[in-house]
């Protein structure tokens with residue numbers, strides 16, 4: 001189903017003309033309004049007037065998480081602060097989050113794109129949308145919420161957690177569309193089983209799952225256990241939040257990028273060069289309609305490839321394959337983005353802790369479990385058990401405060417974590433997804 005037929009089926013030529021017009025306006029605006037972008041463009045020897053065709057996008061410098069960190073919190077905003085009506089944030093690589101802002105028009109665009117996403121999954125007015133994405137600084141909850149209202153569905157802003165209550169509400173309120181991370185969908189299925197709730201006794205028909213990597217196997221499992229159709233939706237805070245790309249229910253094979261708002265590229269993560277259509281590499285997005293926080297060539301670190309063949313649904317937007325990995329070490333634990341460097345940042349602020357640690361991630365049932373093994377100094381290790389326990393609890397609390405996700409801390413004897421002979425193997429991710 002199409003929400004905005006005119007734009008979602010624009011002939012390629014008209015779409016590219018629109019992209020070029022919007023790209024030129026974006027580059028002019030960034031050059032004029034954001035000193036950091038102006039400086040980067042000057043250093044790269046490119047002026048707004050040099051953008052004459054879509055191919056010229058490749059001459060523009062990339063934007064990275066590091067650029068966002070350097071401009072924390074609002075340095076890359078491109079409008080006077082009075083025009084910002086919403087602020088969200090996601091994980092940065094150290095102690096500070098990555099901050100993004102929206103004007104009133106940005107919120108309106110976001111609602112439109114999430115309306116398209118919901119519509120592509122077959123949701124419509126009259127549906128009861130059970131929105132279990134987290135509400136708060138995370139973009140998932142509120143992003144999806146505005147889209148659900150835009151299509152005229154009744155949205156239940158249930159947010160995450162308290163799964164038994166979620167299931168009761170699903171039954172009592174007649175939820176028809178489920179929005180949450182794919183791992184949480186499996187968790188809901190497990191708890192339903194524990195509660196002896198038959199999937200046929202709830203009215204769910206379709207689920208829109210994203211915010212973390214998942215696989216075709218997981219799709220089959222969710223569909224089977226919940227008796228619904230499962231759709232993959234993609235986005236990231238720096239570019240907008242959810243609503244950057246979405247599968248359609250007709251094809252269920254690759255995600256349409258909303259190309260009238262974002263120009264996608266696939267690059268070689270090592271060299272930064274563009275790759276030919278169909279080859280896998282790192283996704284890069286340029287936002288061509290955002291006002292408060294536009295980004296030029298943002299390096300997502302997510303690995304995907306374009307699917308050049310047209311889709312059954314009639315949309316002319318390119319599809320990208322589901323995300324198959326990352327070109328950095330970011331982990332997603334229960335939907336929360338975690339960088340090993342954030343954990344290191346906490347550890348290094350604690351006295352008695354050595355700079356040797358390892359992060360072990362496993363999936364118990366459908367839940368991610370993270371354990372951090374940390375070496376402590378000789379003095380601390382020979383102290384009483386109580387002191388060690390207290391130290392472990394303190395680290396646990398500090399990590400929880402910074403990341404918003406809990407982990408288990410295991411303090412180990414000095415020199416027991418294997419030393420690296422090259423790149424440190426800090427993360428052991430044993431999850432099978």
Ligand code: DLL
Pocket residue numbers: 090133138139140209210211212213214232233234235236237238241242243300302322323332337
């Ligand atoms: O996770 C936005 C979102 C919310 C997307 C709800 C979909 C649904 P961030 O917290 O900034 O934003 O995390 C963005 O999550 O760079 C990917 O690594 C990962 N990610 C998001 N969607 C998918 C997906 C939201 N469908 C980061 N498949 C991205 C795999 C995904 N990974």
